[in-house]
Amino acid sequence: MSYFKKILIANRGEIARRIIRTCKRLGIETVAVYSEADALAPFVDEADEALCIGPAQAKKSYLDVEKVIEAIKQTGASAVHPGYGFLSENAVFARRCEQEGITFIGPDARIIELMGSKIESRRQMQQAGVPVVPGWDGSLESVEEALQIAENLGYPLMLKASAGGGGIGMQLVHDAEELRKVYATTKQRAVSSFGDGTLFLEKWISNPRHIEVQIAGDYEGNAIHLFERECSVQRRNQKVLEESPSPFLDEETRQKLLETAIRGVKQIGYTTVGTMEFIFDDQKNFYFLEMNTRLQVEHPVTEEITGIDLVELQMQLAAGQPLPYQQDDIRCTGHSIECRLYAEDPKTFFPSPGTVHRLVLPEENIRLDFAIKEGNTVTPFYDPMIGKMIVHGFTREEAIEKMNLALENVRVEGITTNQTLLQWIIQHGEFRKGEYTTRFLDKILETV
Template identity: 70%
Template sequence: MSYFNKVLIANRGEIARRVIRTCRQLGIQTVAVYSEADAQAPFVSEASEAVCIGPAQAKKSYLDIEKVIQAAKQTTADAIHPGYGFLSENPLFAKRCKEENIVFIGPEADVMETMGSKVEARAHMQKAGVPVVPGSSGKIESLEEALAIADNLGYPLMLKASAGGGGIGMQLAHNQEELEKAFHSTIPKAESFFNDGTVFLEKWIADPRHIEVQIAADRHGNVVHLYERECSVQRRNQKVVEESPSPFLDASLRNQLLEAAVRGVKEIGYTNVGTMEFIFDSDRNFYFLEMNTRLQVEHPVTEEITGIDLVEWQLRIAAGQELPLQQEQINKAGHAIECRLYAEDPKTFFPSPGTVEQLKLPDKDIRLDFSIVEGSIVSPFYDPMIGKLIVHGANRVEAIEKMRQALAQVEIHGLKTNLALLASIMENEQFESGDYTTQFLEKKEILS
């Protein structure tokens, strides 16, 4: 099977180790790029070769497009895997790869650009017949226009930056006064963070479920889904626990969701793997939220229920091959749960960098995707996630019990983590029932 001779991984930590693992299985050489802060990190020594690309600050290393491109040319890498975060959804990076005749393992830059604009993405989804949250039809040009739209839609409303992400450039308005304040503050913030002051309005969906669909599309017109992931256990718009299949969906609603996701992907001409994200209201209506044009942190739960290596599929697609399976050949079995272990104070969610003085992890009935080993230094410069624990069971009850046992076996000393929070989630009756929303972690009894 022909893929690539050498793949550079423009990322760090557990996702770099994850990509290295699949490449090694396929006989592909790998190049790790690393900052000075990551010189002793496990992913650096696990790659076939490694290149230091700058100091600890991400903008001077992992986010420096020209340094990454130079490392690829220097090591004669014929492809770059961007992982997630950093440059993974940067169309300028994808364009530079193409200019240098290096394969970018992801979608085309123009498609990435389109889906990076929430206004454009909404328009494409509407054209494809995919439900979107009721809101403005395009860019809002003035406060007067915003107020007129608000009067028509009714409050509460969310004012959003079109180029925003991760909760930045989003403000909730319950009335005209709050909307006026939000309008005057959001546009400068959007221009500052994203160099794009475009804003739009959406109805506020209170207490939603957040469910996403994993898709894959090749350059030969084949598009498939790999079922859904439930991602409603969140704090500050950041996922903490994910599972698949979703306990919220029945067969009919699941089919509607999966079909809508595939329609949307076909409409934009997407290639490689990606994720269509949706929110569900209390009446079980679903709406397109956004598309992540990359591999997701939570991709292991999909791999566990389908038996498919998504990184291998990324490599196949980028190499110009057809998808190895048709939709009817993709089956799901059992139930998978992922818990994200963060180096952070579970009460404040503030990062907790330090040295991993002692680390004990379970060694059976579990998949461990970790960035650290005993002795690792957890830097304050990057995302505080240090690992993911993933279990697979015959059903949801069995998966929850496996995760409880796994978490009970974890010991980590030298820094604060959210381990106790994860354990309390697995023991919580509401989580156990499957009847929870994105507001689940706001409950004081969960955090205590």
């Protein structure tokens, strides 16, 4: 079924290719916009139309709202899919689309603004009875105020940017001296990264688990979950590997988590696909962390266990249709794992741009969502993730073995990747037992 005749994809790389695949299946025409650096990228060739919108710098191409709007109008697209990153959670862009009569495949600007503020989203969740991490909900006006509040809360604490995301704008502080030292630089980074220097404080939960719930809502007030994803394997607060379902949760805790996420969704009247993120302590107490009002990088593991195409679901909801599923229709079948292959040094995490002279990927029992092909150049201008490897098994053990075999058969020449790090993770005893936390990767790197 064609929900739209033609959509423009305001993104690049593997997510652009992934959206194109669903559109081709549904008979929807696609328009790719690209920077000069991406002229030879696979997504440009795979779209029905392609339009260069600027130089390599994202601010002059993918992040330029007016250039993207003009491209939509020029090509006659009736809708835009923002993917993730770039303009996907940009309320100004969503509002401009509304003004121009363009369907934004995502939530409206009000929801983006509401949930884009970590302070306001905490308040909304508290009103819905969703537990939040203990902390200070007001914005900090000065380092002196921060020091006074921190004294009352007790250290250690997380100093966080209200508009932050993707692990950016977070700073762990252990005492007053450290808070005084990092306050100004954290605020400055928040301004430069998000255009908003508002900071707040939360209690630090040591050795936590990071687990998120995939949700969806429609214009009739219905809401569903599509189970959870375990996202605790992280470097610098950014995810490296995800799996579903979480090996940490017992069934009682899982049901409590999923029901809590639905309460949060209904509180704000959410009308598309999104993700509720939670942090767990070692006693399985959980707290709302943030909401992502877009598709997640790790969405394929949910698709693998449910059989539901989340990009198609986004388009259905954006077209004003009700949810096509009741909660009881959705089943979690088997286990899925996703590994993110980055063009970066596996120990320092420094990017490794360059030309990929050879690329050999496994072909059986695996889903590959890749940004590049052999001969492409990985540029220094964008996120260094070059692709995702996703496996599905009847059991977690089977999924682990499939991923282990797949990683053994990857060959990338011309650039450095994190392939060896992913192999260490998959083969590590703590991971195999499902006993890891967000500190897991740091512990691995201390021993290799």
